[in-house]
Amino acid sequence: MNGKWKILILKELIRGPVRFGLLNKAIPLISSKVLTQQLKELEKDGLIIRTVYAEVPARVEYNLSEMGTSMLAILTEMRKWGLHNDSLHPVKCSYCQQCEPLNKA
Amino acid sequence: MNGKWKILILKELIRGPVRFGLLNKAIPLISSKVLTQQLKELEKDGLIIRTVYAEVPARVEYNLSEMGTSMLAILTEMRKWGLHNDSLHPVKCSYCQQCEPLNKA
């Protein structure tokens, strides 16, 4: 699981299905090229699921797979341990906003 | 916490103080240069403690710090999740050997 942005991506996906463009907005510093790359790798690793809707304009949504969801336990442990990986992140992800009270404790 | 071998190193240190050479034997595919590098970073991050004994020949031992020990929770979660990082590892580390029964369950 290398990949500079993967943990951030997974954290964004916690709130549910997210479209490509929204992901890119949520993580502005990532280029679409790299975002695509890392999403593909996450999909190949079985962590996320890619769903294409036959619409115009195109619409693609990404979900956590069951395996990806089960990885939340790791993220939770990391959070307890103080590892937030937010140094890279210009804006707070929804996950972190939710967990803020926990951080303070 | 980037570093290809760091999780492996931490897992080796679970069993207690380990010398440089033993670490290098336990993880044969790592070069001493990279091992040194990653150990230094782990030390700087406060995860491990380096102890030098004024002996000849030189003897250096590495321990998990309290912070490093607290990281075991993450490793445990990773284990549950199936992430062993053993694809890289030619031989089973002591941690994995101990946890084998758990793996089967």
Place this chain on the structure above:
DNA sequence: CTGTATCCTAGCCGATACTG
């Protein structure tokens, strides 16, 4: 035994432009 010092390479990552 425990590292350094060099040199070198693969591949990650960023920027930009372009496509169905």
Place this chain on the structure above:
DNA sequence: CAGTATCGGCTAGGATACAG
């Protein structure tokens, strides 16, 4: 909207030799 294509820089990590 959701990506590809292309180019290019940087650096983590590998090989090897050497040092205290």
